[in-house]
Amino acid sequence: MVKPVKIFSSYYFTEFSLIFISFEILHFLIIGFNFQFLIASVATVFLLLILHRILSRRREAAVTQIRNVIRGINRNEFSSPGELILDESLASLQFEIREMYKKMKGDIEYLKKLERVRTEFLANVSHELRTPIFTIQGYLETLLNGALDDDKVNMMFLNKAIRHTENLNHLLNDLIDISMIESGEMKMTFRYFNIAEFLKPVLDEYGATAEGKGLELKGNYIREGLRLLGDKVKLKQVFANLIENAIKYTEEGKIEVIVEEEENSAKIIVKDTGIGLSGEDIERVFERFYRVDKGRSREIGGTGLGLAIVKHIVEAHSSKIKVKSELNKGTEIWFRLKK
Ligand code: ADP
16 A cells, blocks of 8 residues: 655654643643743744744645646646656655656557557558459459350459459458467467477478479478477468468579577578568568568468568567578578477
């Protein structure tokens, strides 16, 4: 419980006066009436009253100062903590009020930033949803307006429409993931697992896709007993995303998934010989909805959320994700897992 602040010990003064008067009454009862003693007592009470008045004034002045400062804060009259000034006798209170003011300002700034991010996110989501919906609507309307009977285009339009519904589904899944991660609902289960055994089916699965594009997907030799700590389900999502990206953004060459054992961890690298990224893009690829080439990304089913999700998952493993890339040479993305 918070204790009330006692300014200038006014409470002590009242207590002292009561004790003094009680003592005087007791004194008269014991030794009887004495004129000189009466005068002395009256003078003492009088002096005490004057002292009380002085102390009350000082207390009122202090309370007024505090009230003005609090009112100023409420009315947003201050722009920095240095403007909150109290008397020297209230130095410690001034310090506390300035600290409270700093924290309050910080919290407000943080909330405003969150609000901006939220609005921006909502605008992006609406835009991203609208694009495939309009495209699907366009194909369906064209079919209804006659293209349905045109054997040269009808199947093509239907296939395109279905591909955009898949994109839409992909986007909704990524949105669900992002919101679960950010609201803290995505729970991780960390266990030791054999990384070689874990990677084999992943490489097999994506090997076929890479081959279909004339690319080679390969892993390196991993010590058989190497066990790493992580959430296998979420890590599967990380590998899927990094390898899918590597395939999407590489036209020729190869994609490698390399596991380098270190003293207490293993460095995991996904490396491609694709289109690469320029300096500014490298900085921004982990932002939500950031895409170097929006049209191309959408066309090949990208949502712009993949790397943001990957970053969250890697960070939940107390690791950091890094990227090194050169335009038209290729990209390397890596992170570490504990042994
Ligand atoms: P998307 O769904 O668009 O692929 P991501 O968040 O996975 O979204 O990636 C963000 C952007 O980063 C992509 O649009 C692409 O421009 C760029 N990018 C990601 N991986 C690579 C890569 N391996 N090579 C080149 N560019 C990449």
